[in-house]
Amino acid sequence: QVEAAERVTVGEGGAATIECTAHANPPPTLTWTRDAHNSSNQMLSTGVGLARLVLEEATWADTGVYLCHASNVVSSAPSVATKVIVTQAPVVTQEGGGVGGAWAAVGGEGRLVCRVRAAPAPTFVWTTQDDLSLHNTEKYVIHDPQLVDGLVVWAGVLEVRAVQEEDYAQYKCTAHNPLGSDSAHLALNPPTRPHTPFNLTVTNITQY
Numbered sequence: 001q002v003e004a005a006e007r008v009t010v011g012e013g014g015a016a017t018i019e020c021t022a023h024a025n026p027p028p029t030l031t032w033t034r035d036a037h038n039s040s041n042q043m044l045s046t047g048v049g050l051a052r053l054v055l056e057e058a059t060w061a062d063t064g065v066y067l068c069h070a071s072n073v074v075s076s077a078p079s080v081a082t083k084v085i086v087t088q089a090p091v092v093t094q095e096g097g098g099v100g101g102a103w104a105a106v107g108g109e110g111r112l113v114c115r116v117r118a119a120p121a122p123t124f125v126w127t128t129q130d131d132l133s134l135h136n137t138e139k140y141v142i143h144d145p146q147l148v149d150g151l152v153v154w155a156g157v158l159e160v161r162a163v164q165e166e167d168y169a170q171y172k173c174t175a176h177n178p179l180g181s182d183s184a185h186l187a188l189n190p191p192t193r194p195h196t197p198f199n200l201t202v203t204n205i206t207q208y
Helices: none
Strands: 002-004 007-010 016-022 029-035 043-048 050-055 064-071 076-086 088-092 100-103 110-119 123-128 140-142 153-160 170-177 180-189
Touching: 002 064, 002 076, 007 016, 016 029, 016 064, 016 076, 029 050, 050 064, 088 170, 100 110, 110 170, 110 180, 123 140, 123 153, 153 170
Parallel strands: 007 076, 088 180, 100 180
Antiparallel strands: 002 016, 016 050, 029 043, 029 064, 043 050, 064 076, 088 110, 110 153, 123 170, 140 153, 170 180
């Protein structure tokens, strides 16, 4: 059985040592790698029976999922994942529409989504373009922050109900945690008319 901490939190600029252990006969070789799309599964550290992953002067780029693999000449065990969270002040992220806006028809509902990277968890404050604070009413619904990636990406959602012409405007989302804050402006827009198609080509005609 392979054992390692499920979650480790480290302050920015701090250090952490994460141990992975396993018992078998013969003693298994343990290897730490990072689980990332842009990673080439590079070995970060290795050991026999015990492998230590050391992070020094941690930055938010070190936040992620790290895998400990165990194997010996007899077999290999399923890898064990450790989530490493490096604390950081909120930063608005472009990923998944972190900034921009949304559209809604008159009488419909508009959903503005504000995405930030933050640890610990942020709180979201929404204001109008006139700097008036918004609260939960029949008109506005402010949803609780949702953790999007299981690590540090949070989404705050403002729902505008029964949209009227005067609701088409800029809204400001501000995310706070004990380390700082960041803001983004998101616009609620009316639906746009579809563009007139051009350069049409007939490729196949079926007669009945």
